Amino acid sequence: MMHVGDVTETLAAEVGLRSDEEIVRLRQIVRDHAIAQGFSLVDQTKFVTAASELARNTLQYGGGGDARLSKLTNGVRVGLRLRFVDRGPGIADIERALRDGFTSGGGLGLGLGGARRLCDEFEIQSEPGKGTVVSITKWKLR
Amino acid sequence: MERIPILRMGNCLIVAIQVDMHDRLAIALQDDLTERIVKDKAKGVLIDISALDVVDSFIGRMISNTAAMATVLDAETVVVGMQPSVAITLVELGLTLSGVSTALNVEKGMALLQQRRR
Numbered sequence: 001m002m003h004v005g006d007v008t009e010t011l012a013a014e015v016g017l018r019s020d021e022e023i024v025r026l027r028q029i030v031r032d033h034a035i036a037q038g039f040s041l042v043d044q045t046k047f048v049t050a051a052s053e054l055a056r057n058t059l060q061y062g063g064g065g066d067a068r069l070s071k072l073t074n075g076v077r078v079g080l081r082l083r084f085v086d087r088g089p090g091i092a093d094i095e096r097a098l099r100d101g102f103t104s105g106g107g108l109g110l111g112l113g114g115a116r117r118l119c120d121e122f123e124i125q126s127e128p129g130k131g132t133v134v135s136i137t138k139w140k141l142r
Numbered sequence: 143m144e145r146i147p148i149l150r151m152g153n154c155l156i157v158a159i160q161v162d163m164h165d166r167l168a169i170a171l172q173d174d175l176t177e178r179i180v181k182d183k184a185k186g187v188l189i190d191i192s193a194l195d196v197v198d199s200f201i202g203r204m205i206s207n208t209a210a211m212a213t214v215l216d217a218e219t220v221v222v223g224m225q226p227s228v229a230i231t232l233v234e235l236g237l238t239l240s241g242v243s244t245a246l247n248v249e250k251g252m253a254l255l256q257q258r259r260r
């Protein structure tokens with residue numbers, strides 16, 4: 001368990017991302033926890049979709065990695081946080097990578113920007129040559 | 143490798159996606175459908191996604207590409223049964239599936255295909 005400010009974060013699941021099938025597995029695990037946290041159907045779908053986009057990035061651009069799902073509470077609200085970690089080549093220009101339509105891999109370029117729009121909080125840290133950490137958070141609407 | 147089954151009814155091909163597809167499976171379906179359009183001389187393709195609770199940009203792109211390829215092969219594509227929560231998420235994601243015809247359910251989708259072919 002971890003306390004940052006008034007937010008308590010509890011690790012709920014850890015999923016390796018090394019194949020297409022593991023992206024599907026992550027979607028199912030995230031869906032189950034989103035249901036357990038009481039998310040609405042639309043919010044479940046948004047968070048699972050964002051998870052799917054970022055998991056594919058981790059696999060395609062990061063050369064595989066891990067996803068860590070945590071349950072959040074600040075005493076009043078509950079939420080979920082999902083953190084993607086890879087040790088791939090990193091992203092040189094994050095602002096550019098976040099722009100819709102930018103892709104270095106032949107995709108649609110909606111992954112990062114799209115995932116950001118589907119969540120409440122979005123953080124990205126990347127260092128060329130060392131890897132990338134992307135974190136998304138969604139709070140349950142009261 | 144597992145495959146999504148494609149059914150033929152008259153000159154239409156029908157696909158009901160019932161599983162959470164991984165990316166290779168989605169690509170295999172796209173390839174199978176284009177092959178079957180030619181082999182069966184199909185004029186319409188109906189894709190039922192009512193069982194999908196997530197459509198991300200990859201699956202969205204597969205659907206758009208399939209529709210575009212079908213058009214080039216002189217067939218029409220209709221996507222039916224999209225869940226409302228999936229529709230909301232797709233639009234927010236930035237994917238509008240432009241160029242893809244949609245209908246609320248299989249019955250309306252088949253009617254649409256038949257009416258266009260008359």
